[in-house]
Amino acid sequence: MAGYLLPYHTSLFLSSQNSHRITATSSFLFKIDRPGSLVCCSAKKKAGFVDQILDYIEGGPKLRKWYGAPDLLPKDGSAVEEDDESAEVEEDRDAVLVTDGDSEIGQMVILSLIVKRSRIKALVKDKRAAMEAFGTYVESMAGDANDKSFQRKALRGVRTIICPNEGSISNFGSLKGVQHIILLSQLSAYRGTSGIQALMQGNARKLAEKDESIVTGSGIPYTIIRAGLLQNTPGGKEGFSFKEGVAATGRLSKEDAAFICVEAVDTVPEAGLVFEVANGGEKVSDWKECFKALVEKPDKQLQ
Secondary structure, eight states, X not given: OOOOOOTTTOXXXXXXXXXXXXXXXXXXXXEEOSTTOOOEEEOSSOHHHHHHHHHHHHSOHHHHHHXXXXXXXXXXOOOOOOOHHHHTSOOOSOEEEETTTTSHHHHHHXXXXXXXXXXXXXXXXXXXXXXXXXXXXXXXXXXXXXXXXXHHHHHTTEEEEXXXXXXXXTTOSOOTTOOEEEXXXXXXXXXXXXXXXXXXXXXXXXXXXXXXXXXXXXXXXXXXXXXXXXXXXXXXXXXXXXXXXXXXXXXXXXXXXXXXXXXXXXXXXXXXXXXXXXXXXXXXXXXXXXXXXXXXXXXXXXO
């Protein structure tokens, strides 16, 4: 399957199966046919923008160079392996690493990062499917997350890590060189459940608690986004609420959650920032100012 798309309300789902799917979002319709096919996009608005996106995706080396994408991969889809000597050379730390990159919300995060022209690395289970979906705009990496050499390779050149799911940060033995960790946490939502639902989410809650403990104890500046219960609803339709306790009772679009994670990349707190968010009535036009206000709130360090 091949897929390309863009604004942040856009969703794309990786699959290694040769299935025919149509995925609709609030802005575009994506028709995904067979492996190697392009995605047909139609939109009631901003059709010109979509055409431009397709132009630079298909426009060859000159446009890829202008856009900042890496060179094309070999025709067989395989990545060129680095030798041991080059592996030890330190790169400029300007990349964003997305853990669990082939999960639904991980893909949403990646798409928003592509729009921002970020240098992106992603940990995935199916490297070929990820390469077919994102092409050379993402350095997709698959391997044993517990292997130290793989971890070093994954973190090479990484400035920021975005963790969109529980349990994805706990495998890293060392985060040396990383300057910012962004964790999307459902801990408050899990704590707000009871009965059978709480029992079913018990393992996820333990993972979320462990993730937050690792991040806050890492010594690295962090942003923990405690989201309301994540929903499969279109993003960009509602505003937000950042009131204390809102994550335990509120709901948040997955697309909005992914967008907030990406916006947090540009705002690195001095030590750490923890805040709750759910969909609500507050419109945010400037996310840098929003994060600044959250940092300055006296109750910003939640328990």
